[in-house]
Amino acid sequence: MNKPLFMRIVTRLANEVSFFQRRRDATGRLGLSGLQKATTAIRMMAYGCAADAVDEYLRLGESTAMSCLENFVEAIIYLFGDEYLRTPTPQDLQRLLDVGEMHGFSGMIGSIDCMPWE
Incomplete structure (x- = not known):
């Protein structure tokens, strides 16, 4: 922090x-x-x-x-x-998905166990 x-x-x-x-x-x-x-x-x-x-x-x-x-x-x-x-908005979720994809984690939203979110 x-x-x-x-x-x-x-x-x-x-x-x-x-x-x-x-x-x-x-x-x-x-x-x-x-x-x-x-x-x-x-x-x-x-x-x-x-x-x-x-x-x-x-x-x-x-x-x-x-x-x-x-x-x-x-x-x-x-x-x-x-x-x-x-609760995240659709825009929040899309931003998180985009950032995750840039780092090689497509379909991941703050996942600890690296399971994709549908």
Whole structure:
């Protein structure tokens, strides 16, 4: 993921979703930043790592990592769902087919198992 896209996502999350806003805890210390929380969720999804695998790198525990992932997914659907998580139009499908064909995958539309789509 390129940095401007990542920062756009993090900024929207921090501005519009309370979970991703940095707050002080009961002792007055600042909690995790939206950047840490979003990075945790994206790393878990991108690399398929377990929640306890991000504790040393991002300094948070397993239950917090799981909470970051759950809130991230819900927030992405809420913030970007109407724009990006929609049924593809015939024009979208044709564009995907054309790009796939340019790369030698005729009849493929985002297929993991490389089976053609009718």
